[in-house]
Amino acid sequence: MAMVAKPAGYEPIARNYPYNCWWVAAFADEVGRVPLGRWLLDTPVVLYRTQGGEVVALEDRCPHRQAPLSIGKLQGDAIECGYHGFQFGRDGRCVRVPTMASPPPISIETFPVREIGPLVWVYLGDSACLDAVPPPPTMAWMSDPSFAIRQGKTEIAANYLLLKENVLDLTHFGYVHAGSFGITNVVGKLTVTRTDDTVGYEEIFDPAPLPDGLSHAFGIAPGTPWSRSTKGAFLSPAAQYGSASFADPRTPETPNASHQFAHFTTPIDHEHMHYFYVFGRDYAREPAAMDHFAAMVEKGFKEDEFVLEQVQALISRRPRRGSTGERSVKADAAGVEARRIIERWMQRETIPA
Amino acid sequence: MAMVAKPAGYEPIARNYPYNCWWVAAFADEVGRVPLGRWLLDTPVVLYRTQGGEVVALEDRCPHRQAPLSIGKLQGDAIECGYHGFQFGRDGRCVRVPTMASPPPISIETFPVREIGPLVWVYLGDSACLDAVPPPPTMAWMSDPSFAIRQGKTEIAANYLLLKENVLDLTHFGYVHAGSFGITNVVGKLTVTRTDDTVGYEEIFDPAPLPDGLSHAFGIAPGTPWSRSTKGAFLSPAAQYGSASFADPRTPETPNASHQFAHFTTPIDHEHMHYFYVFGRDYAREPAAMDHFAAMVEKGFKEDEFVLEQVQALISRRPRRGSTGERSVKADAAGVEARRIIERWMQRETIPA
Amino acid sequence: MAMVAKPAGYEPIARNYPYNCWWVAAFADEVGRVPLGRWLLDTPVVLYRTQGGEVVALEDRCPHRQAPLSIGKLQGDAIECGYHGFQFGRDGRCVRVPTMASPPPISIETFPVREIGPLVWVYLGDSACLDAVPPPPTMAWMSDPSFAIRQGKTEIAANYLLLKENVLDLTHFGYVHAGSFGITNVVGKLTVTRTDDTVGYEEIFDPAPLPDGLSHAFGIAPGTPWSRSTKGAFLSPAAQYGSASFADPRTPETPNASHQFAHFTTPIDHEHMHYFYVFGRDYAREPAAMDHFAAMVEKGFKEDEFVLEQVQALISRRPRRGSTGERSVKADAAGVEARRIIERWMQRETIPA
Incomplete structure (x- = not known):
């Protein structure tokens, strides 16, 4: 028998999970043409599929006035905020503001995803580390x-x-x-x-x-x-x-x-x-x-x-x-x-x- | 497009509203001869009408043992605490303690009110500033x-x-x-x-x-x-x-x-x-x-x-x-x-x- | 009339009760052969009776993986954790670990109890002070x-x-x-x-x-x-x-x-x-x-x-x-x-x- 001290993660507030890791965001069949908002690793994420069927994961927060984008709806491959209609493409860039002739240079974070079998994996970590991180385990x-x-x-x-x-x-x-x-x-x-x-x-x-x-x-x-x-x-x-x-x-x-x-x-x-x-x-x-x-x-x-x-x-x-x-x-x-x-x-x- | 930093008020805890301002406390028809307790600007306030129909706003906290006065009842123009029966007049001064022949010199805060049309306005601010503060806007x-x-x-x-x-x-x-x-x-x-x-x-x-x-x-x-x-x-x-x-x-x-x-x-x-x-x-x-x-x-x-x-x-x-x-x-x-x-x-x- | 300052106990978080004191843990008829988990003095306590009818009070936390012991069950005079089956005797000592031939030297805190008439009293204080502490008041x-x-x-x-x-x-x-x-x-x-x-x-x-x-x-x-x-x-x-x-x-x-x-x-x-x-x-x-x-x-x-x-x-x-x-x-x-x-x-x- 060994005595094990409380790991740091057991203390409230301290994070005890790595960001630089692939995590499951959803089952593949949960993600479609209705935005799915999900809190992952203390971060709001919105998931949806493009018209071509690819899964997109974006930060679920409109940078304009902080509304969750997941209460909005899809317009083509872009997601439209349900508050003031700002639209963001799958690359996170703002593509439309209803009151402006051309969109301003604002954007939201986009997260790498991989759909493998029944699962959608997401990477919320440091993009510089993505290549070095072990791929999602498969069985x-x-x-x-x-x-x-x-x-x-x-x-x-x-x-x-x-x-x-x-x-x-x-x-x-x-x-x-x-x-x-x-x-x-x-x-x-x-x-x-x-x-x-x-x-x-x-x-x-x-x-x-x-x-x-x-x-x-x-x-x-x-x-x-x-x-x-x-x-x-x-x-x-x-x-x-x-x-x-x-x-x-x-x-x-x-x-x-x-x-x-x-x-x-x-x-x-x-x-x-x-x-x-x-x-x-x-x-x-x-x-x-x-x-x-x-x-x-x-x-x-x-x-x-x-x-x-x-x-x-x-x-x-x-x-x-x-x-x-x-x-x-x-x-x-x-x-x-x-x-x-x-x-x-x-x-x-x-x-x- | 301009970038706007988060205003201080968006940080939790910090106050982002002024006290030295008239605020709506209630609709006029909500205030009558049954005390109305309402939390306004992080402050417990009790509202009622005198027998003459004037609106009174007092601190909703008995200084004796901290009971909300709004769970008590009116006795004439005074409000009686529902716990031990202390009474406070519309000027906030204690007018009766059941166990005492004459009331002790204790009091609660009283707040200026104005009834304008369908609204009751209250001022919870610094009394020294009351005259300098803009009156309640009317339409x-x-x-x-x-x-x-x-x-x-x-x-x-x-x-x-x-x-x-x-x-x-x-x-x-x-x-x-x-x-x-x-x-x-x-x-x-x-x-x-x-x-x-x-x-x-x-x-x-x-x-x-x-x-x-x-x-x-x-x-x-x-x-x-x-x-x-x-x-x-x-x-x-x-x-x-x-x-x-x-x-x-x-x-x-x-x-x-x-x-x-x-x-x-x-x-x-x-x-x-x-x-x-x-x-x-x-x-x-x-x-x-x-x-x-x-x-x-x-x-x-x-x-x-x-x-x-x-x-x-x-x-x-x-x-x-x-x-x-x-x-x-x-x-x-x-x-x-x-x-x-x-x-x-x-x-x-x-x-x- | 005297003015009394807020006692320290009225401040959030500060403890305003003594541990070195007998407190009522339960009515006698609440304690039997089904473990009773009860939070007392910010401490999880589990109460039960031995086969002989004596009341036992133990810390309600398995030291293995922190499960409340009260979700487990009694085995004779011992309590068995409902998670991995660790057993603790009435003296708080581990008497069985399912995967081990003999139990390891681990234990939980045990608290003195007194059953007096309809009440079960418990002492969660410093054991060195137990003799000096006034006994539970009786009527x-x-x-x-x-x-x-x-x-x-x-x-x-x-x-x-x-x-x-x-x-x-x-x-x-x-x-x-x-x-x-x-x-x-x-x-x-x-x-x-x-x-x-x-x-x-x-x-x-x-x-x-x-x-x-x-x-x-x-x-x-x-x-x-x-x-x-x-x-x-x-x-x-x-x-x-x-x-x-x-x-x-x-x-x-x-x-x-x-x-x-x-x-x-x-x-x-x-x-x-x-x-x-x-x-x-x-x-x-x-x-x-x-x-x-x-x-x-x-x-x-x-x-x-x-x-x-x-x-x-x-x-x-x-x-x-x-x-x-x-x-x-x-x-x-x-x-x-x-x-x-x-x-x-x-x-x-x-x-x-």
Whole structure:
């Protein structure tokens, strides 16, 4: 057990996320010809598609009188302020002021975006660093036709780091998710693997009966001991994944089913995050079975949301008395390493806190 | 185009309104024999009428144990605290303490008031400056029997300055009010007129069809091009007006109809204002027609309220990134001048910020 | 009349209650085998009973990842965190971490508790001072079988001091409670008695008709003048009592009925308190009569709550203008003395503000 001091990010106000990083701004299907205003990294951003279908991300603030542009509407590829009708092109330059013959030389910030599969990524950082920044992480299963895929989104009233740690220590399944996922053997053989900028875990569990929903999906009798292993990794401050593989205990080396989860968190501000998730599986892929799976996942994610909001509320309320800091144990190895990786991202940061 | 720095008032906390100024406290018909508590200029004020019908404005805070006097009741011309029964006369002096044979020498602040037409004005400033302060602005049409008059009030979660600018730049009509007022030719020949403490505009538009409601009220065929001019002015930090005149294009010099708007804003605190408005017109004055007109006006003012609250929310949330300040254009001439006038009022201020 | 400066506690943020004091944490019947999380003195506390029935009070914060332990559940006499399953014994020591063979040497704070009659008291102060701190005040009538007893609890959005003063100056009855308690002769012969750490008052009133509810309970004709005296005291920063005795005016020395009130306030934070109250009477003790009495008391306490929340709201909103401070009169003698006593408790305080 090691004692870990409160990271700087846990102090109110201080920023604990890097700007020089790709973050998820939205699901691709949320962005269209109606402007979508979204607060990302303490910054108002408006997203929309051009007539040609490309995603544009601009500062969501008219420089004239500070109205959010997202309450306006699109005129061709430009966005028109809903207050006095100033228009800005996709490059951020003002292209029209109703009272002027030609537009004045004013502009708003424009942010690089990348649409990859179901996700729209945005870069709010220092443009000089864009080329040096790791690209948005991708996961092959998201575009693998052997997987049935679902997605969802929620806003959680908690610092984004709290979710990062949550999905790197699955021992919480036995406590937070006993009533939803129904996995109760939560301690297995854990291996943690580090690279410079990622940390992953792999955990192998002794064969044990699965929850009824899963054994039914696999076509095995309820209560049959089955092999299970889980894997997960912190890929960037914005992205993590987790997966579970299942196998007949007689042939544990050849998993015959897996499900995959991608967790994308984007800070809204110090005490709120957007949480985008994508999940899929290569078994029981019929819509009705997937609906059932999705309902279980949504229930489980609401359980996480409840706990994380309780933790954040306790931190935000700032107790006068009692202990402070956090005490980590071996099971936190991946989560603690993730904090260190984020600290390194922050040390490379070129935008003042 | 000129660049205008954020005025000091846009910074949170700093006061951006003068105390040494008459402000609207209430409509006359809101003030009676039940105490009315109202927060004005960051100050709790209680208003009531004496038995003789005069309006009294006192500090809304019992000096004994800090209860708002407005939760108490009137005893003759005095107000009785609802907590321990202390009574204060209209001059602010304590006239009774239930446990004492004679009242102690304590008192509360009393504020000068003036009841003018439908409005009650209050002066919360330095009493030494009262004589030097401009009187409450008046508008002749408010007591002109050829006008049918209506009034209304709302609280807006925005700094009062945002509304001042709103009513000095009518180009927002084409964007904010396209669905209510239906005026879409919003750019005309603009003249801005300044005096030391006021700024006004006059704008003449080319003949154009009016919205159906108006052409009907004027008894002209829908779509008939008609002459229109608008006028407005900043009269004091508390008061502005705006008007529109309509004329047959063949005789544009003799307007045959006009409507008038008076806009009174009183800061509650840095992020909230009371907005009192009075409007009238000298045409289509029957109650049913006026009801229709009032419904349109209320709808339009709700549209302004929505936009101003969005602007304030963006400012109050304090983005970490993106541009700051505001960029003004020629159409803002009157609004920018209004800010300068308020700055001069602030420079004359004798009450510490 | 004396002028009393704002006590330090009225300033936001500064603590105006002592930690080195016994405070009421809960009613005994609120604490059982389901963890009860409660914020007391700006500190998260979790309360529960062991299998043997003893009350335990622990810091309500898991030192692992800051989850409130109160969202977890009991395992025997230990409490299990609802996030990752860490368990803590009643002595605060970690007794189990699911992923570890033996628990690490981590612990949470445990707080001394005393269960006395209907109340659970807790001590959050400096343990070195525990022996020197006055024990929780007790009142004989609470366990006297000749009294019928009721209890209640509410949270008030006001600093706890506001309620202390409220129950030490009963002149508010004629204003706040005219519609509930119906006692209108509120000024009598007042005697104030001080000891080092307590202050009490006794007040004798001239015979006067009682409210109908009371005269009916005493079996006397409505309107019969009756003798009444009241008594009350500040016993500690956490506890006060008040009582009224009634007697036939022909034999005023031998009261034939009394009711008793105990008021326990525990700060939640600077602007909120828990208010626990217990009341009883030795007359008209049948359940239906007590229900009627309790309904009247609850109505009266809601009236106090309304006034105190209005006072706190005015203070918290921090008027920019107007007078400050408070002006006390002779009727405030007990309340002013109570403030001085609390100041002395604060001067003895060994925990930094």
